[in-house]
Amino acid sequence: xxxxxxxxxxxxxxxxxxxxxxxxxxxxxxxxxxxxxxxxxxxxxxxxxxxxxxxxxxxxxxxxxxxxxxxxxxxxxxxxxxxxxxxxxxxxxxxxxxxxxxxxxxxxxxxxxxxxxxxxxxxxxxxxxxxxxxxxxxxxxxxxxxxxxxxxxxxxxxxxxxxxxxxxxxxxxxxxxxxxxxxxxxxxxxxxxxxxxxxxxxxxxxxxxxxxxxxxxxxxxxxxxxxxxxxxxxxxxxxxxxxxxxxxxxxxxxxxxxxxxxxxxxxxxxxxxxxxxxxxxxxxxxxxxxxxxxxxxxxxxxxxxxxxxxxxxxxxxxxxxxxxxxxxxxxxxxxxxxxxxxxxxxxxxxxxxxxxxxxxxxxxxxxxxxxxxxxxxxxxxxxxxxxxxxxxxxxxxxxxxxxxxxxxxxxxxxxxxxxxxxxxxxxxxxxxxxxxxxxxxxxxxxxxxxxx
Amino acid sequence: xxxxxxxxxxxxxxxxxxxxxxxxxxxxxxxxxxxxxxxxxxxxxxxxxxxxxxxxxxxxxxxxxxxxxxxxxxxxxxxxxxxxxxxxxxxxxxxxxxxxxxxxxxxxxxxxxxxxxx
Ligand SMILES: [Zn+2]
Numbered sequence: 001x002x003x004x005x006x007x008x009x010x011x012x013x014x015x016x017x018x019x020x021x022x023x024x025x026x027x028x029x030x031x032x033x034x035x036x037x038x039x040x041x042x043x044x045x046x047x048x049x050x051x052x053x054x055x056x057x058x059x060x061x062x063x064x065x066x067x068x069x070x071x072x073x074x075x076x077x078x079x080x081x082x083x084x085x086x087x088x089x090x091x092x093x094x095x096x097x098x099x100x101x102x103x104x105x106x107x108x109x110x111x112x113x114x115x116x117x118x119x120x121x122x123x124x125x126x127x128x129x130x131x132x133x134x135x136x137x138x139x140x141x142x143x144x145x146x147x148x149x150x151x152x153x154x155x156x157x158x159x160x161x162x163x164x165x166x167x168x169x170x171x172x173x174x175x176x177x178x179x180x181x182x183x184x185x186x187x188x189x190x191x192x193x194x195x196x197x198x199x200x201x202x203x204x205x206x207x208x209x210x211x212x213x214x215x216x217x218x219x220x221x222x223x224x225x226x227x228x229x230x231x232x233x234x235x236x237x238x239x240x241x242x243x244x245x246x247x248x249x250x251x252x253x254x255x256x257x258x259x260x261x262x263x264x265x266x267x268x269x270x271x272x273x274x275x276x277x278x279x280x281x282x283x284x285x286x287x288x289x290x291x292x293x294x295x296x297x298x299x300x301x302x303x304x305x306x307x308x309x310x311x312x313x314x315x316x317x318x319x320x321x322x323x324x325x326x327x328x329x330x331x332x333x334x335x336x337x338x339x340x341x342x343x344x345x346x347x348x349x350x351x352x353x354x355x356x357x358x359x360x361x362x363x364x365x366x367x368x369x370x371x372x373x374x375x376x377x378x379x380x381x382x383x384x385x386x387x388x389x390x391x392x393x394x395x396x397x398x399x400x401x402x403x404x405x406x407x408x409x410x411x412x413x414x415x416x417x418x419x420x421x422x423x424x425x426x427x428x429x430x431x432x433x434x435x436x437x438x439x440x441x442x443x444x445x446x447x448x449x450x451x452x
Numbered sequence: 453x454x455x456x457x458x459x460x461x462x463x464x465x466x467x468x469x470x471x472x473x474x475x476x477x478x479x480x481x482x483x484x485x486x487x488x489x490x491x492x493x494x495x496x497x498x499x500x501x502x503x504x505x506x507x508x509x510x511x512x513x514x515x516x517x518x519x520x521x522x523x524x525x526x527x528x529x530x531x532x533x534x535x536x537x538x539x540x541x542x543x544x545x546x547x548x549x550x551x552x553x554x555x556x557x558x559x560x561x562x563x564x565x566x567x568x569x570x
Contacts, residue, residue, distance in 0.1 A: 261560075373482050391482055403521050403559075405566040407462040409485035423570040425563075434561045 006217055006243040008210065009362035011313045013068025013091045016203050019185045020062055024452060027187035031128060031452075035109055036118040037101070039126070041442050045140075045174040046164065050442035052171045056257050056293035057097050058119070058127050062186045063202035065292050065310045071183035072099035075135040082146040084349030085305070090359040092349075093309065094302040096147060099129055099184075100137065100176040117180065118187075124449035125188050132182040137175055144172035148299055148331070154347040157301055157336040166331060167260060168297030190447035196256070199270050201290040207315040209288060210249065217242045218249035219318035219366060220311035222326065224296065226264045226272035226421055228413045230393060232281055233371035233380040238320045239286075241366050250287045251316055253307075257295040259433040259441055262399075264421070266441075268431075271420040279416040290314070293446065300325055300332040301340040305354055305361075312363040320366050341365035373411055380411075402431050455493040457516045457542075459528050460486070464566075468532045477537055489537060491527065497542045504549050505556075520556035521563060 011017075021027045041050035060066050068091050073081070077088045078096040087093050101109070111117055111131055119127045137143055148169055149158040162169040192200050201209060210218060219242075221235045239247040252273050256266050264272070273289045276282055292310055297303060303326035304319075311319050325337035333339065342365070344350035344357075354360045374381035376388040383390070393412060401408050407418055425431040433441075461469070461478065466487055469475060478487050493501070493516060501516060502508050509518045526548055530541040545552070 375483055378483055400517075401460055403563055404460065404524050405521075405564065406460045406465070407566065407568070409462075409482055411482045411485040419568070419570045422565055422568055425565040426570065429562055429565070431563060431565070436561065 002244050004243050006317050006364075008207070008216060008218075008315050008317060009312050011064065011067045011203065012309045012361060013089070015067070016064040016313065017061065017067040017070055018064050018204065019070065019183065020189060021185060021187045022189065024188070027125075027452060030185075030187060031116070031118045031125060034116045034118045034128070035111060036120055036125075037105070037109060038120045038123070042100075042171060042174050042176075044170055050258060050439070051167065051174055052258055052295040053442060053445065054099060055121050055126065055445065055447075056295055058184045058186065059190070059293045060310075061097070062127065062184055064313055065203060065294075066093075066097070066306075067203070067309075067313050069093060069097060072129065072179065072181045073097055074133045074181040075179070077181075078143075082143075085302075086349065086359070092305065092354055092357065092360055094299065094305040095297060096143070096172075098137075098175065098179045098181070101178050101180065102176045103178055105176075106134075106178040111180070119184075121190065121447075122445070122449055125452045126190065126449060127184050127186045127188075129180055129184055130182045131180050135179050135181065137177050137179060140173050140175050140177070143175070144169045147172050147297075148302070149348065154345070156345050156347055157333045157339060158331060159333060160329075160331050162331055166298065166329060168299055168328075171295060171297060188449055188452045190449050192447050195267055195270055196291065196446045199254070199274075199289055199291045201288070201314070203313045203315070206251070206288075206290060210315045213249060213285065213288075215247075215249035215315075217247045217317045218251050218315060219247040219320060220251045220253055220307070220314070220316040220363075221320050222307050222311075223252055223254050223273060224263065224269065226269055226413075227276055227417060228393065228398060228408075229380060229411055230371045232276055232414070233382075234320065234322070234368055235287075236282060237371070237382065238318075238366050238368050241318055241364075243317075247318060248286070250282060251311065251314060252287065252289045253311060253314065254289070254291045255294050255296055256291045256446060257293060259438050261433055261435060261438060263433045264431070265424050265428060265433055265437060266446075267427070268421050268424040271423065272417045275416040275420050276414065279414060281414060296326065298326055298328040300327040301336040301345060301348070303327075304337040304340060308354065308361045308363050308365075312361055316363055318364045318366050320368050322368050322370070338365075338367045341367065399432070455495070455498045455510065455514045455516055456490040457493060457519070457524075457527060459489045459491055459524070459531055461488055465528060465532070469535070472535050474531070474535055474537070489531060491531065491537045491541055492539065493542055494539055497539060497546070500546055501542070504546070504553070520552060521559055522552045522555035526552055 042052040344352040369383040372390040530544040
């Protein structure tokens with residue numbers, strides 16, 4: 001075998017976290033006599049609109065997407081993350097993750113360290129939290145600023161102070177003050193509703209799927225979008241990296257979580273992505289569409305670090321990153337993610353890239369620019385190779401076309417992808433997420449639970 | 453400066469103007485894949501549009517953009533009906549301004565889906 005062969009990396013932290021009890025009788029015994037708490041969405045600190053649901057973090061932790069994280073973080077761990085983006089066990093990690101409740105709820109529950117709390121979801125037992133420490137967030141605004149960085153503390157990449165226009169900042173600003181820290185264990189596996197169910201490939205299952213498909217190398221494409229042809233070409237061409245041959249697989253991993261008005265519905269995103277495969281634009285032997293539950297924090301370089309962790313855990317060898325990766329607004333430099341993965345960002349604890357520090361990652365970045373149509377080449381052309389004037393496709397132009405009910409030409413959006421958009425448009429009476437969708441989604445979530 | 457509004461034509465819309473004088477006016481983008489018509493807008497009518505629809509913008513080419521979807525749909529209907537790109541189609545749209553505004557107010561919550569098989 002060539003010494004240039006790239007092997008599938010181990011999970012971040014060395015082993016996959018899996019904290020799911022499948023034996024219902026054992027689960028019942030485990031929760032006997034324990035106090036219960038019904039999971040509630042985190043509400044925007046000013047408007048009261050749902051901005052996060054901790055159930056998604058519990059799912060991603062217990063199924064191993066966030067390995068080696070095992071639960072809600074202790075105070076010292078959050079402080080270490082804010083200082084150097086490392087867990088207490090030294091492995092790198094970008095964000096604080098906590099189980100937060102109000103002071104009134106804390107008083108009512110009367111729990112202390114050492115107690116086991118049963119977490120109900122939609123009225124049914126869902127998980128347990130074995131409380132190891134209880135601490136207080138004294139200043140959520142300070143926590144929010146420290147989570148994302150400030151122009152003073154992180155001058156390499158932060159351009160503007162964060163504020164309430166940033167949805168990730170709002171999540172941290174809106175946390176309740178009391179944190180119950182400790183490990184989560186799912187005791188009653190939620191059932192995904194269609195179409196989410198067929199995209200659920202938690203890390204162990206995903207790695208098995210890679211084995212079945214003989215994928216040694218796989219490149220991840222992060223998405224929160226219905227794919228247009230520019231995305232398709234990005235995926236196809238980024239996959240030409242690999243080791244001694246192009247990547248064996250393209251893993252599309254959609255982040256599914258709280259939505260903002262104007263986003264495409266998650267159902268249309270997943271089925272639109274799936275259509276690229278089923279219609280053969282990239283054959284199914286080479287492409288898998290999957291999802292991860294997470295309420296996006298839009299932390300550009302920090303988000304890219306989380307994406308690297310999730311996809312390494314899923315078994316990927318490579319990860320595509322583009323301009324303004326997982327960004328909103330102009331808080332970060334457009335190329336912050338590329339700076340992190342090529343040089344590092346010392347003020348965030350990375351004097352070198354996250355792949356080059358101890359307890360770092362083992363997934364290769366593939367930094368990409370854009371594809372757009374070139375009338376001279378008569379093809380979708382790469383911005384860094386084609387020397388002609390290309391017809392750039394702006395997202396707002398495409399959205400305007402869709403909103404008007406005009407089918408985009410196949411060179412912009414594949415007809416099968418457009419059909420997926422229209423299918424869910426008919427279902428929700430709207431092509432994008434409207435207020436009704438956003439509110440209903442946080443009420444219904446992506447799952448249902450049976451009785452334990 | 454000359455102003456205009458782009459009317460996008462998918463196959464469905466193209467069929468409605470095929471064989472008419474308008475077919476000669478069709479312009480092509482994306483290697484001929486995207487067809488459109490440019491409807492002329494006079495200075496006076498541009499002012500009226502900006503006054504009636506506060507989201508409307510003028511881009512660097514003189515194209516009027518960001519008008520409600522209901523406006524654009526009606527604009528196509530007028531073009532297909534009157535078979536012209538002249539000022540009377542914009543006048544025809546503006547004659548229905550109340551109806552369009554009513555639909556536009558609902559556009560943040562409701563948009564009619566295209567009638568295609570899915
Ligand atoms: Zn070219």
